[in-house]
Amino acid sequence: MRLPILLSATAVVLAAASPHAKRAAIDDCLKEAKVPVTARNSTQWKTDAGPFNDRLAYDPVAVAIPTTVEHIQAAVSCAAELGVKLNPKSGGHSYASFGLGGEDGHLVVELDRMYNVTLDPETHIATVQPGARLGHIATVIYEEGKRAFSHGTCPGVGVGGHSLHGGFGFSSHTHGLAVDWITSADVVLANGSLVTASETENPDLFWALRGAGSNFGIVASFRFKTFAVPQNVTSYEINLPWSNSTNMVKGWGALQGWLLNGSMPEEMNMRILGNGFQTQLQGLYHGNSSALKTAIEPLLKLLGAKLSNVKDYDWMEGFEHYAYTNDIDVTDPDYNQSETFYSKSLVTSALPADVLKSVAEYWIKTAKKVTRSWYIIIDLYGGPNSAITRVAPEATSYAFRDPKKHLFLYQLYDRSFGAYPDDGFEFLDGWVDAFTGGLDAEQWGMYINYADPRLDRAEAQDVYYRQNLARLRQIKKQVDPAEVFYYPQAVEPAEA
Numbered sequence: 001m002r003l004p005i006l007l008s009a010t011a012v013v014l015a016a017a018s019p020h021a022k023r024a025a026i027d028d029c030l031k032e033a034k035v036p037v038t039a040r041n042s043t044q045w046k047t048d049a050g051p052f053n054d055r056l057a058y059d060p061v062a063v064a065i066p067t068t069v070e071h072i073q074a075a076v077s078c079a080a081e082l083g084v085k086l087n088p089k090s091g092g093h094s095y096a097s098f099g100l101g102g103e104d105g106h107l108v109v110e111l112d113r114m115y116n117v118t119l120d121p122e123t124h125i126a127t128v129q130p131g132a133r134l135g136h137i138a139t140v141i142y143e144e145g146k147r148a149f150s151h152g153t154c155p156g157v158g159v160g161g162h163s164l165h166g167g168f169g170f171s172s173h174t175h176g177l178a179v180d181w182i183t184s185a186d187v188v189l190a191n192g193s194l195v196t197a198s199e200t201e202n203p204d205l206f207w208a209l210r211g212a213g214s215n216f217g218i219v220a221s222f223r224f225k226t227f228a229v230p231q232n233v234t235s236y237e238i239n240l241p242w243s244n245s246t247n248m249v250k251g252w253g254a255l256q257g258w259l260l261n262g263s264m265p266e267e268m269n270m271r272i273l274g275n276g277f278q279t280q281l282q283g284l285y286h287g288n289s290s291a292l293k294t295a296i297e298p299l300l301k302l303l304g305a306k307l308s309n310v311k312d313y314d315w316m317e318g319f320e321h322y323a324y325t326n327d328i329d330v331t332d333p334d335y336n337q338s339e340t341f342y343s344k345s346l347v348t349s350a351l352p353a354d355v356l357k358s359v360a361e362y363w364i365k366t367a368k369k370v371t372r373s374w375y376i377i378i379d380l381y382g383g384p385n386s387a388i389t390r391v392a393p394e395a396t397s398y399a400f401r402d403p404k405k406h407l408f409l410y411q412l413y414d415r416s417f418g419a420y421p422d423d424g425f426e427f428l429d430g431w432v433d434a435f436t437g438g439l440d441a442e443q444w445g446m447y448i449n450y451a452d453p454r455l456d457r458a459e460a461q462d463v464y465y466r467q468n469l470a471r472l473r474q475i476k477k478q479v480d481p482a483e484v485f486y487y488p489q490a491v492e493p494a495e496a
């Protein structure tokens, strides 16, 4: 392993050097350390250095493609020694292209060649390499032991970014976030050393990783605990008659009261999906359809609505239903899905009447007139029976665990075919303002897994991490003071 020399003379010289000199130095260092790389301008470069969000393409100084932990360590040492910023890329699904650095000139450590998953038959602990995608992990641990852990719906999303910053999906009301299932991790630090982080080993680092993991090192191996899958899951929809803002305020208010007062059973998982064509509840019940029908009856009465599209599934069919693809077990390094979009997120408390009204009016009067392919997803995230807010607020650096403050998680997404228009941004900005304008700062935040790159660094750190930011900055100062792991919204080291 190369010995790191933080802020060495070489680093200072290179910081001012031309992009060409920087590139040559990094190429030489990686070559000498025998780290595999993707050839610039090759077909493979297009997928390894390509973004998921086509609006945000960047030009890395080099792309390393490690197949061993030693390769990862050597790549980090090269970057530290030469003063080049570095970012790991797992599934590459960051909305802000942070796996590519979120700007030009970074060394990208493309982890997707490292996707092995094994399940220990006795402890039911899954050991997961850092470039595994969610669909592959779900497939392996289901096939080997009928086990699972909670995570999101898209099979191509990488475990690295997803689980280190939250990870919400159709098991989260029942079983919490992906981050809650991590029991330990092996981490390559900025000085190239490899350490284990868990409740008992390097506990500060373990705390920081579980919510803000992109700032402190590269997780080179994850251990996740798992749960036994339920025999049956049931998907369902409920169309909402929210064609005008009066109906919407009434219906949303009723749904919120139902969620707040503990009427949503733990086994139920649900979200509102709204787009230009429809507004509906969609869910996955962890149990069979007869149990679902009994459990949901009071809500149907309350909303004056009907169940539709009820489907009994086994576990993997339930995952496939919301994956919207049959291509679940993805391990292909040529994976190249992408779209052009802008997205914003929110986590909020219950909404007071005036906020509900301004949000609903924006939805009906403004959003419904936008002809691009937009959607809003409102996850029924918290409430007394949610596994997410049962975890103590200070247990992990993930910031949104207060049963009184964190009820809904939102994703606002606006996609274009062709270039995204310059006047597009104000659409989602305005919608978010309709929420935050009537809430106190402690009643809302934003979710870095749906990163909004238009926030400046100070604002981004505040809304993503809120009460946990100060401690994160202290830990950053200890483990990465030179900011080797940097992107435009990265946690800043605490001042000396």
Ligand SMILES: Cc1cc2nc3c(=O)[nH]c(=O)nc-3n(C[C@H](O)[C@H](O)[C@H](O)COP(=O)(O)OP(=O)(O)OC[C@H]3O[C@@H](n4cnc5c(N)ncnc54)[C@H](O)[C@@H]3O)c2cc1C
Pocket (backbone or CB within 6 Å): 052, 087, 088, 089, 090, 091, 092, 093, 094, 095, 097, 098, 099, 100, 111, 130, 151, 152, 153, 154, 156, 157, 158, 159, 160, 161, 162, 164, 165, 166, 167, 168, 169, 213, 214, 215, 217, 218, 219, 220, 448, 449, 450, 487
């Ligand atoms: C189609 C799609 C569907 C999605 N669905 C959901 C969903 O259902 N629920 C949900 O919660 N989110 C969802 N997301 C958001 C997703 O969770 C985030 O974009 C996530 O950060 C992506 O992780 P990644 O590894 O694929 O991304 P990357 O771009 O590879 O990484 C994201 C960030 O994590 C860092 N990182 C990656 N690997 C490591 C590592 N090993 N160690 C340290 N840092 C690392 C990167 O440097 C970067 O800063 C979805 C995104 C997309 C595009």
Ligand SMILES: *[C@@H]1O[C@H](CO)[C@@H](O)[C@H](O)[C@H]1NC(C)=O
Pocket (backbone or CB within 6 Å): 040, 041
């Ligand atoms: C790669 O392509 C760019 C332009 O697309 C060109 O300027 C550069 O010389 C090429 N580099 C190599 C190594 O072929």
Ligand SMILES: *[C@@H]1O[C@H](CO)[C@@H](O)[C@H](O)[C@H]1NC(C)=O
Pocket (backbone or CB within 6 Å): 067, 068, 113, 114, 115, 116
């Ligand atoms: C994944 O596991 C297979 C089989 O055990 C092994 O041959 C391969 O080298 C492993 N890949 C990595 C990147 O560790």
Ligand SMILES: *[C@@H]1O[C@H](CO)[C@@H](O)[C@H](O)[C@H]1NC(C)=O
Pocket (backbone or CB within 6 Å): 241, 243, 244, 246, 247
């Ligand atoms: C809203 O829509 C409902 C039916 O969908 C209708 O009965 C009601 O009059 C409408 N209210 C307003 C203010 O338009």
Ligand SMILES: *[C@@H]1O[C@H](CO)[C@@H](O)[C@H](O)[C@H]1NC(C)=O
Pocket (backbone or CB within 6 Å): 254, 257, 258, 261, 262, 263, 298, 302
């Ligand atoms: C919760 O609220 C719903 C709808 O307002 C109501 O029907 C139900 O009785 C309430 N339950 C409890 C336990 O308060």
Ligand SMILES: *[C@@H]1O[C@H](CO)[C@@H](O)[C@H](O)[C@H]1NC(C)=O
Pocket (backbone or CB within 6 Å): 287, 288, 289, 290, 291
């Ligand atoms: C459905 O699940 C319930 C338990 O939640 C069980 O009692 C019942 O037998 C199941 N019904 C069928 C048809 O499997």
Ligand SMILES: *[C@@H]1O[C@H](CO)[C@@H](O)[C@H](O)[C@H]1NC(C)=O
Pocket (backbone or CB within 6 Å): 231, 232, 312, 313, 314
């Ligand atoms: C429900 O679970 C039972 C027991 O695992 C299984 O045999 C049955 O196929 C499942 N139903 C569906 C529709 O998948």
Ligand SMILES: *[C@@H]1O[C@H](CO)[C@@H](O)[C@H](O)[C@H]1NC(C)=O
Pocket (backbone or CB within 6 Å): 334, 336
């Ligand atoms: C993505 O990969 C598929 C399969 O290899 C290929 O057919 C398609 O053209 C690629 N798309 C892009 C945009 O490169």
Ligand SMILES: *[C@@H]1O[C@H](CO)[C@@H](O)[C@H](O)[C@H]1NC(C)=O
Pocket (backbone or CB within 6 Å): 189, 191, 193, 478, 479, 480
């Ligand atoms: C690497 O950094 C960690 C965290 O700052 C520190 O504890 C460790 O001693 C360092 N290791 C070396 C070899 O410098």
